[in-house]
Amino acid sequence: MYQSPRRLCSALLQRDASGLRRLPTPGLRRQSPPPAAAPRPAPRLLAAASAASGAARSCSRTVCPMGNGTSRLYSALAKTLSSSAASQHPEYLVSPDAEHLEPIDPKELLEECRAVLHTRPPRFQRDFVDLRTDCPSSHPPIRVMQWNILAQALGEGKDNFVQCPVEALKWEERKCLILEEILAYHPDILCLQEVDHYFDTFQPLLGRLGYQGTFFPKPWSPCLDVEHNNGPDGCALFFLQNRFKLVNSANIRLTAMTLKTNQVAIAQTLECKESSRQFCIAVTHLKARPGWERFRSAQGCDLLQNLQNITHGAKVPLIVCGDFNAEPTEEVYKHFASSSLNLSSAYKLLSADGQSEPPYTTWKIRTSGECRHTLDYIWYSQHALRVRSALDLLTEEQIGPNRLPSFNYPSDHLSLVCDFSFNEEEPDGLL
Numbered sequence: 150m151y152q153s154p155r156r157l158c159s160a161l162l163q164r165d166a167s168g169l170r171r172l173p174t175p176g177l178r179r180q181s182p183p184p185a186a187a188p189r190p191a192p193r194l195l196a197a198a199s200a201a202s203g204a205a206r207s208c209s210r211t212v213c214p215m216g217n218g219t220s221r222l223y224s225a226l227a228k229t230l231s232s233s234a235a236s237q238h239p240e241y242l243v244s245p246d247a248e249h250l251e252p253i254d255p256k257e258l259l260e261e262c263r264a265v266l267h268t269r270p271p272r273f274q275r276d277f278v279d280l281r282t283d284c285p286s287s288h289p290p291i292r293v294m295q296w297n298i299l300a301q302a303l304g305e306g307k308d309n310f311v312q313c314p315v316e317a318l319k320w321e322e323r324k325c326l327i328l329e330e331i332l333a334y335h336p337d338i339l340c341l342q343e344v345d346h347y348f349d350t351f352q353p354l355l356g357r358l359g360y361q362g363t364f365f366p367k368p369w370s371p372c373l374d375v376e377h378n379n380g381p382d383g384c385a386l387f388f389l390q391n392r393f394k395l396v397n398s399a400n401i402r403l404t405a406m407t408l409k410t411n412q413v414a415i416a417q418t419l420e421c422k423e424s425s426r427q428f429c430i431a432v433t434h435l436k437a438r439p440g441w442e443r444f445r446s447a448q449g450c451d452l453l454q455n456l457q458n459i460t461h462g463a464k465v466p467l468i469v470c471g472d473f474n475a476e477p478t479e480e481v482y483k484h485f486a487s488s489s490l491n492l493s494s495a496y497k498l499l500s501a502d503g504q505s506e507p508p509y510t511t512w513k514i515r516t517s518g519e520c521r522h523t524l525d526y527i528w529y530s531q532h533a534l535r536v537r538s539a540l541d542l543l544t545e546e547q548i549g550p551n552r553l554p555s556f557n558y559p560s561d562h563l564s565l566v567c568d569f570s571f572n573e574e575e576p577d578g579l580l
């Protein structure tokens with residue numbers, strides 16, 4: 150039975166004594182609206198991001214609505230920019246001008262987001278649950294965020310969130326809610342699904358915040374069927390360049406029973422600059438919908454096999470983030486829980502017995518009715534890594550009667566955030 154956490158660590162942005170995090174208290178905590186009369190400066194950083202990616206944007210804007218050849222070209226372009234050739238040449242993953250981009254101040258970007266969102270209701274406060282205060286670590290933790298951010302084209306054109314007003318989905322504001330959430334928790338590693346604004350929003354902005362990003366679009370993204378789409382959706386993986394060095398990267402098109410599928414994953418081996426320790430981080434988004442359980446299971450087996458190879462038979466610690474589109478009762482969950490990679494699901498640690506997944510990670514209302522499911526997970530090598538804390542989920546009351554997305558939460562999936570450290574008591578190789 151899932152219960153509320155016992156020990157709450159109220160510091161939304163608080164980190165270990167390292168003092169690495171110096172972000173201001175974010176808008177998430179504000180319970181009263183900001184003063185009304187102050188003039189609002191034009192959003193300089195947000196506008197610059199869109200302008201900087203004009204080429205990619207105009208490419209996608211010329212796309213004919215129904216996923217024609219131009220859409221495929223966009224998809225091919227995206228794939229080229231994050232191609233598997235990068236496995237051998239990691240430097241190719243950095244877009245050519247990334248190092249020359251002017252860094253931006255996260256406080257300034259947060260202020261711009263708040264200004265854009267000034268008519269929106271206050272955002273929810275979520276607390277980190279302190280899970281292992283007794284576990285010593287000589288290095289700052291690694292903060293990982295898993296989030297299906299909801300593709301703009303799907304949210305507006307396919308998902309049928311019948312209780313969500315269309316104004317709540319306006320991209321110019323919804324993107325600020327997404328950015329605000331990322332800035333609030335400031336993850337070292339960000340694993341996203343349903344990203345259909347990589348080139349015009351996330352890559353330029355997160356790049357200037359110090360992240361290195363990789364995008365792998367779905368081969369036949371359903372976004373391309375939506376009128377005025379912004380290109381295909383896919384998985385994106387970002388990590389802070391001042392904390393990690395990229396060792397290896399693989400873009401994986403998942404197979405099911407030897408057939409290539411429409412689902413993808415990105416797996417990267419990173420080296421921590423502080424400790425010189427290596428680990429693998431992967432992000433995926435498995436096939437959605439009921440009736441596809443065996444297909445998801447096969448995709449999961451393929452991903453596990455790929456990760457076996459990438460981690461040299463579990464010799465490298467592993468973190469796998471994903472929207473698995475599968476409840477814990479499904480076969481694919483069981484494959485992950487019992488694999489020889491020795492993985493455990495981090496969010497189980499929030500339950501009273503440490504054995505139960507949260508009651509939901511996504512909650513929406515479609516024409517078919519209410520959909521409340523646990524589908525999103527952060528798996529980790531349970532002997533090599535420790536979960537120091539995890540971000541609590543929203544309560545039913547906070548989510549509200551119309552569920553998600555809403556005016557104060559941008560996606561139908563909740564973000565999951567964990568702080569990991571290496572288990573320094575564990576001998577290398579026993580993962």
Ligand SMILES: NC(=O)C1=CN([C@@H]2O[C@H](COP(=O)(O)OP(=O)(O)OC[C@H]3O[C@@H](n4cnc5c(N)ncnc54)[C@H](OP(=O)(O)O)[C@@H]3O)[C@@H](O)[C@H]2O)C=CC1
Nearest residue numbers: 297307308309343369370371374411435436437438472474
């Ligand atoms: N032209 C071609 O030859 C081909 C085209 N396609 C295109 O790909 C699409 C299927 O892609 P695929 O990746 O398998 O899609 P999925 O079934 O995996 O779903 C795609 C998205 O739909 C969302 N979704 C889940 N349930 C529902 C629902 N009940 N109503 C609306 N949206 C939902 C999912 O969100 P979440 O994960 O959050 O639940 C997911 O992001 C087709 O619609 C087609 O357009 C596919 C193959 C070939």
Ligand SMILES: [Mg+2]
Nearest residue numbers: 299300303343
């Ligand atoms: Mg979705």
